[in-house]
Amino acid sequence: MNIVLLSGGSGKRLWPLSNDVRSKQFIKIFKTEDGEYESMVQRVYRQIKTVDADATVTIATSKTQVSAIHNQLGEDVGISVEPCRRDTFPAIALATAYLHDVQGLGLEESVVVCPVDPYVNDDYFEALKALGEQAAKGEANLVLMGIEPTYPSEKYGYIIPKALTGTEAQAGATDLTAGTVDPVDPLAGAESASTAVVSLVDTFKEKPDAETAKAYIAQGALWNGGVFAYKLKYVLDKAHELIDFTDYADLFDKYGTLTKISFDYAVVEKEPEIQVMRFAGEWKDLGTWNTLTEAMDEPTIGDAVLNGACDNVNVVNELNVPIVCMGLADVIVSASPEGILVSDREQSSYIKPIVDRIEQQIMFAEKSWGSFRVIDVGENSLTIKVTLNPGHRMNYHSHQRRDEIWNVISGEGSVIVDGMEQPVKAGDVVTMQAGCRHTVSAVTELKLIEVQLGEEISVYDKQKFELEA
Amino acid sequence: MNIVLLSGGSGKRLWPLSNDVRSKQFIKIFKTEDGEYESMVQRVYRQIKTVDADATVTIATSKTQVSAIHNQLGEDVGISVEPCRRDTFPAIALATAYLHDVQGLGLEESVVVCPVDPYVNDDYFEALKALGEQAAKGEANLVLMGIEPTYPSEKYGYIIPKALTGTEAQAGATDLTAGTVDPVDPLAGAESASTAVVSLVDTFKEKPDAETAKAYIAQGALWNGGVFAYKLKYVLDKAHELIDFTDYADLFDKYGTLTKISFDYAVVEKEPEIQVMRFAGEWKDLGTWNTLTEAMDEPTIGDAVLNGACDNVNVVNELNVPIVCMGLADVIVSASPEGILVSDREQSSYIKPIVDRIEQQIMFAEKSWGSFRVIDVGENSLTIKVTLNPGHRMNYHSHQRRDEIWNVISGEGSVIVDGMEQPVKAGDVVTMQAGCRHTVSAVTELKLIEVQLGEEISVYDKQKFELEA
Numbered sequence: 001m002n003i004v005l006l007s008g009g010s011g012k013r014l015w016p017l018s019n020d021v022r023s024k025q026f027i028k029i030f031k032t033e034d035g036e037y038e039s040m041v042q043r044v045y046r047q048i049k050t051v052d053a054d055a056t057v058t059i060a061t062s063k064t065q066v067s068a069i070h071n072q073l074g075e076d077v078g079i080s081v082e083p084c085r086r087d088t089f090p091a092i093a094l095a096t097a098y099l100h101d102v103q104g105l106g107l108e109e110s111v112v113v114c115p116v117d118p119y120v121n122d123d124y125f126e127a128l129k130a131l132g133e134q135a136a137k138g139e140a141n142l143v144l145m146g147i148e149p150t151y152p153s154e155k156y157g158y159i160i161p162k163a164l165t166g167t168e169a170q171a172g173a174t175d176l177t178a179g180t181v182d183p184v185d186p187l188a189g190a191e192s193a194s195t196a197v198v199s200l201v202d203t204f205k206e207k208p209d210a211e212t213a214k215a216y217i218a219q220g221a222l223w224n225g226g227v228f229a230y231k232l233k234y235v236l237d238k239a240h241e242l243i244d245f246t247d248y249a250d251l252f253d254k255y256g257t258l259t260k261i262s263f264d265y266a267v268v269e270k271e272p273e274i275q276v277m278r279f280a281g282e283w284k285d286l287g288t289w290n291t292l293t294e295a296m297d298e299p300t301i302g303d304a305v306l307n308g309a310c311d312n313v314n315v316v317n318e319l320n321v322p323i324v325c326m327g328l329a330d331v332i333v334s335a336s337p338e339g340i341l342v343s344d345r346e347q348s349s350y351i352k353p354i355v356d357r358i359e360q361q362i363m364f365a366e367k368s369w370g371s372f373r374v375i376d377v378g379e380n381s382l383t384i385k386v387t388l389n390p391g392h393r394m395n396y397h398s399h400q401r402r403d404e405i406w407n408v409i410s411g412e413g414s415v416i417v418d419g420m421e422q423p424v425k426a427g428d429v430v431t432m433q434a435g436c437r438h439t440v441s442a443v444t445e446l447k448l449i450e451v452q453l454g455e456e457i458s459v460y461d462k463q464k465f466e467l468e469a
Numbered sequence: 470m471n472i473v474l475l476s477g478g479s480g481k482r483l484w485p486l487s488n489d490v491r492s493k494q495f496i497k498i499f500k501t502e503d504g505e506y507e508s509m510v511q512r513v514y515r516q517i518k519t520v521d522a523d524a525t526v527t528i529a530t531s532k533t534q535v536s537a538i539h540n541q542l543g544e545d546v547g548i549s550v551e552p553c554r555r556d557t558f559p560a561i562a563l564a565t566a567y568l569h570d571v572q573g574l575g576l577e578e579s580v581v582v583c584p585v586d587p588y589v590n591d592d593y594f595e596a597l598k599a600l601g602e603q604a605a606k607g608e609a610n611l612v613l614m615g616i617e618p619t620y621p622s623e624k625y626g627y628i629i630p631k632a633l634t635g636t637e638a639q640a641g642a643t644d645l646t647a648g649t650v651d652p653v654d655p656l657a658g659a660e661s662a663s664t665a666v667v668s669l670v671d672t673f674k675e676k677p678d679a680e681t682a683k684a685y686i687a688q689g690a691l692w693n694g695g696v697f698a699y700k701l702k703y704v705l706d707k708a709h710e711l712i713d714f715t716d717y718a719d720l721f722d723k724y725g726t727l728t729k730i731s732f733d734y735a736v737v738e739k740e741p742e743i744q745v746m747r748f749a750g751e752w753k754d755l756g757t758w759n760t761l762t763e764a765m766d767e768p769t770i771g772d773a774v775l776n777g778a779c780d781n782v783n784v785v786n787e788l789n790v791p792i793v794c795m796g797l798a799d800v801i802v803s804a805s806p807e808g809i810l811v812s813d814r815e816q817s818s819y820i821k822p823i824v825d826r827i828e829q830q831i832m833f834a835e836k837s838w839g840s841f842r843v844i845d846v847g848e849n850s851l852t853i854k855v856t857l858n859p860g861h862r863m864n865y866h867s868h869q870r871r872d873e874i875w876n877v878i879s880g881e882g883s884v885i886v887d888g889m890e891q892p893v894k895a896g897d898v899v900t901m902q903a904g905c906r907h908t909v910s911a912v913t914e915l916k917l918i919e920v921q922l923g924e925e926i927s928v929y930d931k932q933k934f935e936l937e938a
Contacts, residue, residue, distance in 0.1 A: 327816030347796030
């Protein structure tokens, strides 16, 4: 299958784990079978590859996430980089042009567009595959995923399907009611997907109140899962109708001038013939602390001690010092280099306006070459710990307004300073005056303590250069 | 007045602010009039000097606290250093010998011994002064302070005074009932002290249950405030009776061989004629998070945001990142380089056994020359931030098993490395191989990032040397 994952923007709903440079999908919070933790994007990518090892995965995202994606998924994943944020229609148009013009996919091939952060089992990706196969049939221009509602939610849009035919209704009753799909057996999933219920869409409904939602569900309504499948040709044609561009490169260049408009508004609502395919497996949206912690396998991640008087407490601790909780009920605690959250479970959904008011420098970031963490903020200094992954190097760069000192604390690699290369290992010190061009590369994992000194230390004070041959 | 402050041992009841090297009395938690924060020991010292500018203050404490005391109170305060912990009788005997043999106080002079951590107003120190004056009269060998109980506490010992004479009872009724002493007017305090009610002690009672406490209070019982006043001669004689020693230096040398015994058990309980002086002012024991936070003038110290749904929440944050609290009730949150506590108010008194089980390296310490904080712990490295106070220097020392790198990030000073001195300023880097002798001194406040490298980094790997002339 060809799948495009829409990797949404930065957000603070999961502060202090998410911030302006780390979106929630990059937080490593899910325990895998080997005891390590993986992020939402890693989990989804692994699940896709489990279901379809040959799947072409392209992530549509902004420039700021490219480093984190390469760091977490490796270099093989396709990325359609949005030069700036322009809502889902331009993003899907760009990704589709990328698949055609850069990846070489044919116009008749189908693609499935899906959010990057559903918390689901493998059967969900079986369903996506079926969705792509359905789109390839060409019975309708668009095929959506309709999630079987488990309660009258006020958080989702609803899809009202046209009345089912007798045969379809029977297939649905037999294979896709909640719980009958085996989430751990891909074959069971594949079988259910092959007999999936497909209907035409009658109408779409915006997020209703609970009473209205009940009435919709009584009519057979489905949650709109935010998934679209289509043939490349269809979306490229729509894009050319609405945007004046020649090819991917041209669209990329004028991306900043495009109007912000959602795919739902620009395409879905105007399309007369849309199919919806039912999905009855587990599907969760982990957008808040409350829902995220419900998906945790254990009450705590990281160094944490809960005394016996704690009840329904979750701790996610990214710091290397312990968190001790005593006598708390229904509380979420999270600590990262950015800050500490202590919140009542229900209240945690109101976090955004509070943390939006916090002005703070970025304390942690993943980069394509590794990661860094701010460990000391001085008046005219900043000290960071840099971890370079084996075989990676920083950009060759200089700063106008600060000197830097590298203290190598572990690993082996080499530095280039004003064109001169030399090997480095633990204990070596490299000093760089402002203006001096420098880079470091890692042979084994390389860790540095970098001391920055200057009166105007800023992430914007950076000039990049090509390395001399 | 001559006052000896007993500065108790390390404790974890106020973890993460107190730890193995920082006792609760050194935590800066009380806001002063100029908006700065002071510690319990700083508050008490300032209050003593306000009441009696000429007071001789001696702090009886262990070696581990000497640096913190000098750092917080300066170099002028007297310190009677206990080579090891041996309970209060040896400690008071040593401090008394120190006052006589080192400070040159006469045998007939009186001294008041008091815990370092009462949370009180200036009138308390007026009362201590009166206690010293009463002891100097020589009517009894010992004069204790009896606190007027405000409720039938189960936490304190009780002193039952002998029945008051008519005159004394009247003086007490006139001047010393709770609330009549003006805590902000030293003259009013002095006057009340001069007419303070002094009784003979009938008997002492251990911590009772609440019912028994009520009965004691009905009899006129007082809380034992842990304060003793006496003439030097009295305690020195007692010390010579119980310990074979010649003078202060001799007592200091054999301190490790002394039996652990409390002053109450060794002296007070065996003394037939003891006076008790009543004190009716405010007196609080801030030994737990619950009582400590009650004494805070504002709900938060440090970077903290409480949303409107929080009720009765205190935050003490020593980290430089924000703590956000949402929808909490009756909760205490504290964060320091050592860890994070989130506790229900009542539950916080059960903290000790929990944090005793946490094995952790010291992450922060005050030293006589300044302070340090661990900012990164690597596998074979440790990075600390060092702050040297102006005019101070580290000991001249070396390490057998680690190399060190100093990155000067602010200030001016000089380093000596293997006997060679050179000035340093922000941006300078000094590397020291294992075995190399080194020190740094500050002209202005000097800050360093110190990177330690080695396979066996330990605080015990340190050899001190005299500086060559």
